[in-house]
Amino acid sequence: MDMDVDMTAEAARQDGRAVELVYRATRADIAHALRVRDARTAQGRRRRGVFVFAGTLLLGLGLLALVDAESAPGRPAGFLVGGTVLWAFVLFGPQLQARAFGGLLEKAGEIRAVVDESGVQVAATATQTRIGWAAQPRYAETAEAFVMLSDDKGAVAMTVLPKRGVQDPADVDRLRAILDRNLRRL
Incomplete structure (x- = not known):
């Protein structure tokens, strides 16, 4: 992990400005996100x-x-x-x-996503990425997850944030508030 990004994310978590999710992505998560994308675009x-x-x-x-x-x-x-x-x-x-994502999901292992006012930082076993709000400016909420979508015609890029990954049930409301401030809800 980039040390500066990691320290910024850690500081945001500690002062309550960020929401952290820890989860293992599943095929069901991906299928759910694809259904949401198809229904909302x-x-x-x-x-x-x-x-x-x-x-x-x-x-x-x-x-x-x-x-x-x-x-x-x-x-x-x-x-x-x-x-x-x-x-x-x-x-x-x-x-x-x-x-088709089965093997990749197994290799990813445990995923940590930190959502704050600057975007979403996602870290898995062998990769880390920072997604700015402009990259995926729309989102949809379902009972199981928040699905961030890119603004292109097919919403090719998407990020799934399963609600089961939050540390505290109150974090779901905090996460929704961050997304509402920075993204357009579908």
Whole structure:
């Protein structure tokens, strides 16, 4: 860790200006953040809508092709399989995407995140990063976590701060207050 950043974070923690979270990130955390991103961003809602529409259309065409005696053999199966795959991605896409992070999450080990007025400092076993408010200027809150999102169309960058990581239940309110002062809530 950079000594100056570490000392600043420690000073902020000691005087009560910062909130510290300690947790192990899980695939469920990543899947949850992906679902939040898809629900709270325009591009995520559009993508989900297209998959729902196309999946339903393909299933409907497959059923019509089954009823039509003149349809080519295999055509109904192709439509039905295509529609089912799209619907499976709508329902299970975030879990499938989160599986790709499995090895990285295990290597990360215990994560310490310090949130203060200057941003978020995240330290894991082999890495440390400082995220300024401008890098991820939006956030969403759920019952399980705070999810910080970048401002680009797809909200590619995101940071998950699971509420289970706070040291004291009152820290959830303090964390929300810091985020409200510095970020736009979705």
